[in-house]
Structure formats: C-alpha cells, structure tokens
Amino acid sequence: MPTLLDAAIGLVTNFFDTLGIGSFATTSSLFRFWGLVRDEQLPGTLNVGHAFPSILQAFIYIAVVQVDVVTLTLMIAAAVMGAWLGAGVVSRWPRRKVQIGMGIALLTAATVLLLTQLQLLPGGGDRLGLTGARLLAAVAANSVLGALMTMGIGLYAPCMMLIFLLGMTPRAAFPIMMGSCAFLMPVGSVQFIRRGSYNLKAALGLSLGGVPGVLLAAFLVKSLPLGAIRWLVMAAVVYTAVMMLRSAVLERQQAEVAAMPASSSAK
DSSP: OOOHHHHHHHHHHHHHHHTTSOSHHHHHHHHHHHTOSOGGGHHHHHHHHTHHHHHHHHHHHHHHSOOOHHHHHHHHHHHHHHHHHHHHHHTTOOHHHHHHHHHHHHHHHHHHHHHHHTTOSOOOOSBSOOOHHHHHHHHHHHHHHHHHHTTTOOSHHHHHHHHHHTTBOGGGHHHHHHHHHHHHHHHHHHHHHHTTOSOHHHHHHHHHHHHHHHHHHHHTOOOOOHHHHHHHHHHHHHHHHHHHHHHHHHHHHHHHHHHHHHHHHHO
C-alpha cells in the first residue's frame, strides 16, 4: 500500500500540474530525493500514477475553456498514437539507458522552463483552432510529444510552446495539453504495466493524492507566486538531471571494472 509520503507527493505535484507547471519533472525530483522509485521504473510510474489525475484535469478544462473541437480531437489522437509507440520502446530499456534518457529529458524541461521565465517564448495569438498546414504541423508535433511522454518528458511546456508558435490563444493550451495527457497516459501505461516496468506503490500514491490536489488547484486557488515556484522547480529539475547522468556514468564505470577480471582470466 502507498504511504502518506507517496500520497503527499501526488497531491503536491498534481496541484501544480493543474496550474500548468507540469508534474513529471517535479515528481522525478521528489522520488529520487527520497529514494522511493528505482530509476528504470520512473517513466512507467509517472505515466501510470498521474493518469487518473490527468483525466480529471482534462474534464475540468475541456468543460470550461473554449477550443475548436477538430483541433482538440486530432491533437489528442496524435498524442495517443505517439505514446503507444513510444511506451513499447521505453518499457524495454535497461536502467542505464533510462537514466541517460531521463537526465536529458529533465534538462530539456528545465530549458523550456527557463525560456518561459525569461519570456523568450512566443506570446501566441487569438486563434481557437487550426486549419491546413498549421493543423498538420500541430498533429505531427503532438505525436512526437506523446512519444516523449513515455520517456518522462512532460508534455505541458512543449505543447504550450507549440500552441503559442502556431498563433493560438494561450488559454487553448490547457484543454489541448491536458486532454492529450488524459488519453495518452492510460494507453501508454498499458505497455509499462504489461512488462511490470513501474512501481505500483508509488503509482497508487500519486493517484490517491493527485485527485484532491487537482480539485484544490482547480476550484480553490485564485493566485500563487508561480514565477518564484517555477524557479524552484527549475533548480530541482536540473539537480535531478545531473544526478541521473552521474549515476549512469558511475554504473558504466562499475560495469567496466567488473568486466576487467573476466577479460584478464580469459587471456
């Protein structure tokens, strides 16, 4: 059974996730700080554990934020397809490959957060939907983001950047990115669950704590110093990424040392 710490992590990360900060990077940092989940199980645990809170977020934002139905449906479908294909690959990866992939993913997320903080990302437009070449570009890009979700790269920040670049209103990002996650995470989770590539206790904690976290953020919070919070998240994400890449280097060195006696005896 999940502990209070598992549920508390679910509550905190999904609280900020509902406000648009994202949950994958923060959850990875907290799991690694407390040593709750093995590195190779992180992608699966994130996708399985945050699936139900993400569905709840999607219902809330799709209901209250207006967006073109065709654009919303096609971008969600593309993300789901990407997640299905991506999870089949990532769920088979060994620990060291996951450490490298997650380290790069977290540094990417930190970079996007930094660009957002420095207001270097485009400011968007007033479109509620897309057509023609813009819609095709959005569908193709969201399928890639869905695949990257299975590696532990959160979809929110890059999807929001994509929507801004294509000239849509910033408000439209919320139903699109949360709807994408709500549908792709259960689909991608099937692959991780089938191969046992996740931590059940931690995933249950994320789900149990995540639901009240979503509801608190959606219905009670009126204002928060999100700028300061993003700087803290960024620092935690960079630290976790560096530690993961360091662990991957140490594991490689240990494997090389362990292989040396065997090579010597063979000679």
